[in-house]
Amino acid sequence: xxxxxxxxxxxxxxxxxxxxxxxxxxxxxxxxxxxxxxxxxxxxxxxxxxxxxxxxxxxxxxxxxxxxxxxxxxxxxxxxxxxxxxxxxxxxxxxxxxxxxxxxxxxxxxxxxxxxxxxxxxxxxxxxxxxxxxxxxxxxxxxxxxxxxxxxxxxxxxxxxxxxxxxxxxxxxxxxxxxxxxxxxxxxxxxxxxxxxxxxxxxxxxxxxxxxxxxxxxxxxxxxxxxxxxxxxxxxxxxxxxxxxxxxxxxxxxxxxxxxxxxxxxxxxxxxxxxxxxxxxxxxxxxxxxxxxxxxxxxxxxxx
Amino acid sequence: xxxxxxxxxxxxxxxxxxxxxxxxxxxxxxxxxxxxxxxxxxxxxxxxxxxxxxxxxxxxxxxxxxxxxxxxxxxxxxxxxxxxxxxxxxxxxxxxxxxxxxxxxxxxxxxxxxxxxxxxxxxxxxxxxxxxxxxxxxxxxxxxxxxxxxxxxxxxxxxxxxxxxxxxxxxxxxxxxxxxxxxxxxxxxxxxxxxxxxxxxxxxxxxxxxxxxxxxxxxxxxxxxxxxxxxxxxxxxxxxxxxxxxxxxxxxxxxxxxxxxxxxxxxxxxxxxxxxxxxxxxxxxxx
Numbered sequence: 001x002x003x004x005x006x007x008x009x010x011x012x013x014x015x016x017x018x019x020x021x022x023x024x025x026x027x028x029x030x031x032x033x034x035x036x037x038x039x040x041x042x043x044x045x046x047x048x049x050x051x052x053x054x055x056x057x058x059x060x061x062x063x064x065x066x067x068x069x070x071x072x073x074x075x076x077x078x079x080x081x082x083x084x085x086x087x088x089x090x091x092x093x094x095x096x097x098x099x100x101x102x103x104x105x106x107x108x109x110x111x112x113x114x115x116x117x118x119x120x121x122x123x124x125x126x127x128x129x130x131x132x133x134x135x136x137x138x139x140x141x142x143x144x145x146x147x148x149x150x151x152x153x154x155x156x157x158x159x160x161x162x163x164x165x166x167x168x169x170x171x172x173x174x175x176x177x178x179x180x181x182x183x184x185x186x187x188x189x190x191x192x193x194x195x196x197x198x199x200x201x202x203x204x205x206x207x208x209x210x211x212x213x214x215x216x217x218x219x220x221x222x223x224x225x226x227x228x229x230x231x232x233x234x235x236x237x238x239x240x241x242x243x244x245x246x247x248x249x250x251x252x253x254x255x256x257x258x259x260x261x262x263x264x265x266x267x268x269x270x271x272x273x274x275x276x277x278x279x280x281x282x283x284x285x286x287x288x289x290x291x292x293x294x295x296x297x298x299x300x301x302x303x304x
Numbered sequence: 305x306x307x308x309x310x311x312x313x314x315x316x317x318x319x320x321x322x323x324x325x326x327x328x329x330x331x332x333x334x335x336x337x338x339x340x341x342x343x344x345x346x347x348x349x350x351x352x353x354x355x356x357x358x359x360x361x362x363x364x365x366x367x368x369x370x371x372x373x374x375x376x377x378x379x380x381x382x383x384x385x386x387x388x389x390x391x392x393x394x395x396x397x398x399x400x401x402x403x404x405x406x407x408x409x410x411x412x413x414x415x416x417x418x419x420x421x422x423x424x425x426x427x428x429x430x431x432x433x434x435x436x437x438x439x440x441x442x443x444x445x446x447x448x449x450x451x452x453x454x455x456x457x458x459x460x461x462x463x464x465x466x467x468x469x470x471x472x473x474x475x476x477x478x479x480x481x482x483x484x485x486x487x488x489x490x491x492x493x494x495x496x497x498x499x500x501x502x503x504x505x506x507x508x509x510x511x512x513x514x515x516x517x518x519x520x521x522x523x524x525x526x527x528x529x530x531x532x533x534x535x536x537x538x539x540x541x542x543x544x545x546x547x548x549x550x551x552x553x554x555x556x557x558x559x560x561x562x563x564x565x566x567x568x569x570x571x572x573x574x575x576x577x578x579x580x581x582x583x584x585x586x587x588x589x590x591x
Contacts, residue, residue, distance in 0.1 A: 044484035182552075264489075274586075296569065
């Protein structure tokens with residue numbers, strides 16, 4: 001099996017193409033997303049993040065002309081209508097407001113909706129729904145009405161509904177933006193768990209489509225810089241192009257560049273930057289609170 | 305002590321009372337906002353923040369339990385002049401598309417002032433001012449289709465529509481959610497500009513504790529429909545354990561200072577912003 005899950009080549013997307021004011025949202029994106037990768041996409045409002053996300057599972061198709069480019073998911077082109085059902089089961093999307101993607105009036109029916117539409121046999125359906133409910137910690141709430149769930153629980157339900165389709169990749173488009181800090185942490189921990197394949201691995205191992213050595217591929221679109229820290233790779237979009245790419249450490253090592261792109265440092269990195277400006281002997285690559293605390297205590301020689 | 309322009313006491317509210325879907329949202333909430341403040345309302349989701357906000361301009365009105373006084377008017381009293389109240393209290397909702405309805409941005413922003421029966425020129429002047437202040441260039445956006453705007457631009461349009469009414473109290477429910485860091489700092493600068501230049505009092509509802517620490521003077525913490533804590537931001541964020549019990553976290557900077565203290569660094573407590581934490585750590589690091 002190829003190690004590339006999603007291949008994006010010369011992707012262009014234009015809104016309102018046939019009007020007098022077309023808006024070019026994507027202007028030539030080349031991107032390979034590897035199986036098992038944790039990719040974060042950042043960029044200011046209107047830079048093309050959500051458009052790119054929607055192209056990854058064929059919700060949007062490349063602008064239909066010679067320069068539109070292509071998106072392949074597991075080797076299948078999203079422009080082929082007969083491949084779309086498979087592609088959408090492979091790449092699942094979780095949007096910003098979970099309310100907009102919840103339709104059923106019982107939690108477990110919501111989770112069953114996707115696989116049911118894929119024609120999953122009854123027995124396997126039950127098994128998939130149960131597994132998705134357990135993986136997301138919603139088992140106890142399976143008979144509730146989604147309306148009565150908290151915002152964090154609704155976000156978990158949106159994820160469970162996708163998991164029941166046994167996707168290879170989860171795309172989260174600002175899925176934590178509306179959440180309070182504790183719910184946000186909870187969702188991030190869940191996503192990390194799904195990525196690492198903890199808990200989830202045994203049942204995904206049954207699925208031959210899945211790479212056995214890793215969990216879900218994650219594409220995380222966010223404005224929260226601290227959510228980027230756990231990613232393997234970060235892309236920064238600007239006016240529909242990739243303008244910066246690297247590990248979180250590489251990307252956050254360029255505070256001036258980030259500022260010019262309308263982005264910011266995570267708080268701990270911002271404090272470290274201030275301290276270095278004052279002349280504190282701290283290394284340049286501090287990103288997290290823990291790294292800052294260790295560096296500060298080490299430099300003044302405090303023993304814990 | 306400056307004038308109290310919002311005073312909510314012991315407020316209760318139940319949605320769909322007497323039905324199987326009855327949900328208790330507020331169970332004894334207090335809120336105090338003084339003129340000229342930037343106040344913040346925080347708490348986990350479901351704590352009642354958005355419900356409470358709907359009481360401030362009379363969209364919801366108190367029943368038998370609790371009192372809401374805004375600009376000296378008891379909003380529960382039958383004689384309360386709601387039209388006058390809604391001119392003085394501007395509400396920007398959590399989901400901006402819910403308050404945009406005109407086809408063109410200019411008309412949407414002009415809707416409020418037109419209702420006030422102002423002269424054409426005055427309406428245009430207000431729309432121009434509101435759009436410019438909200439960060440939507442008047443010339444390039446006035447004739448744009450409202451629903452062709454990006455999420456961030458819709459937020460600005462909704463804000464401009466409220467600003468055009470020149471409210472005395474501006475209430476923003478999650479106004480920076482979904483904005484990029486630059487957009488967020490522009491809105492923050494705007495809040496201070498509106499307070500200093502236009503004399504507005506501002507109440508923000510926020511899930512971003514770093515934002516609250518950096519921008520607000522006073523903060524009220526809601527938990528399960530009750531006011532759990534209220535006071536000056538530094539004092540409230542100093543009560544880390546208590547806040548955790550109410551499902552609220554501290555700003556990242558405050559947590560770093562707290563953890564450094566735990567590990568024996570003699571760092572002064574009380575810092576809650578990036579700048580304050582940087583200063584406190586620098587003081588402790590200097591030989």
